[in-house]
Amino acid sequence: MPYRGLRASTVLLHTVLIIGACIMALPFVWMVLSSLKDLSQVFVVPPKWIPDPFVWSNYKDSLTALPFGRAYLNSFYINVIVVVSQLVTCSMAAYAFAKISFPFREPLFILFLATMMVPGQVTIIPLYLIMKNIGWLDTHLAIIVPSALLNAFGVFLLRQFFRGIPKEMEEAAIVDGANRWTIYARIMLPLIKPALSALGIFTFLGMWNNFFNPLIFLSSTDKFTVPMMLNLYRGMYSTDWTLMMAGASIALIPVLIVYIIGQKYIIEGVTLSGIKG
């Protein structure tokens, strides 16, 4: 579009959008700035935004007040296992649903889609009882295994991408006598790297932020994930706002880093999930 110069309506539009953007960003700015304040500055009216002095030790204090480091480690290793397993299992299933003809393919795929409609709260109590029976309660297996082996949305998302790959890509390999596994691993997977990135990021964010499942399955503090530890923190130090803001910042930083790096894939993924109809 050619540049038409600044018109009043454009200026007005930008003004409104900038005010909106401030409202969206302010809670984060406030969180980070407050995490560096001295507690006495919290109760100053009118509010002071810039810390004076900068109290970096809030971060050290919040990491030592509760085993936050441990929760961080737990969340990280759970996330790595789940993300990697989902990329493998979802892409395998998605490839089969897109490219291999096998009996009951369509009904099975519809079954996968149908389970996306069931809210997690319906299955959580039976799952809790299953975990209890097999002795997985209060272990990370209860969080890892169901997520690693089931993500219907992931199967759906990757299938959309596999279907977009022309048949000719596979045919040459089939004529050469390559089996299905070789075609999947050597030819198809590299072609859907952007989709795999999108799914990996979605899964990472979903797992990192998930509160409900760990709340149900985990009870020992040393097994807690980051959101659970932060909630525990909230319960114990509810008046120590600066420490809580430091804790919240620590919890959010990985998410924000992943977001800034992967925002292109995230937006593509959200967009694609919206055009399923």
Next chain:
Amino acid sequence: MNVQPAGSPGAAPSPERLPERRGSSLSSKTSEGLWGYLFIFPQLLGLVAFSLIPLVSAFVISMMNWDGMGTKQFVGFQNFIGQLRDEEFRIALVNTVYYTILSVPTGIVLAMLVAVGLNRVRGKILYRLIYFMPNITMSVAVAVVFMWLFNADFGLINMYLKQWFGITGPSWLTDSRYVMPSIAMLSVWMGLGGNMVLFLAGLQGISRSYYEAAEIDGAGKWQQLIHITIPLLSPTTFFVTIMSIIGSFQVFDQSFVMTSGGPAKASYTLVYHIYETAFADFTFGKSTAAAVILFLMILSLTLFQMKMSRRWVHYED
């Protein structure tokens, strides 16, 4: 790299299946079938073990009197009837519906306006980055931050209300009249970016030629919005509405972290009720019955929306 979504021309031509061309059609067909099941096996196992079996069990448990350990007693539909008559279930239902009414329409209208505004503006990517940010952040961390923002004495909102307008703000989270609107505001803030991205995608799909034709006919921006953008965006609006309602019926984290369902159960939601009935009272039958009712409500709302959508959703072709 540009990957086309399903239904694109690349996926359309489908020559005869190759294995069949080679004569031994039976064995290739069998081996194709085996490969297929081999590939879906891990996810199929997950589907059966962590979705289908729990779902069937949920219906069975919802008809039992059970604390999860001792004897089970089959009680038929008693749990369902009991829940519908239960005072706490009713409070939770009313709160959840109230929350939905407060948050869903506001969230959708704001997201649509922002998307329309962003669609033709410079710096769209930077705006999008900021507006979408709350959407991906941890609900617990955000709830902790908003607990402070909403604080009656030292929260930013009340401090600035006082300083700029001389208004003494309410006790947002500890006054039963304001707690649900507060949580709804938080949700609108968190959800706006996701809906906005979907609306932006919908706007991309509207052909420029409609607007060009309208301009030739002398239609102003406002008329274009009412007569072109909003009708042609309706498939997206429909999708966003359904997803928002499903999400809002499952609200839990915010009230659990910020208010523990209070004050006086004013932010006690359906999922909170399901959680409490199971893990505070250990009445698994009742809790699962409440969860099944929630599921049926979401399902019927979705089906109702789909039926109604024929009247207001316009597809371009």
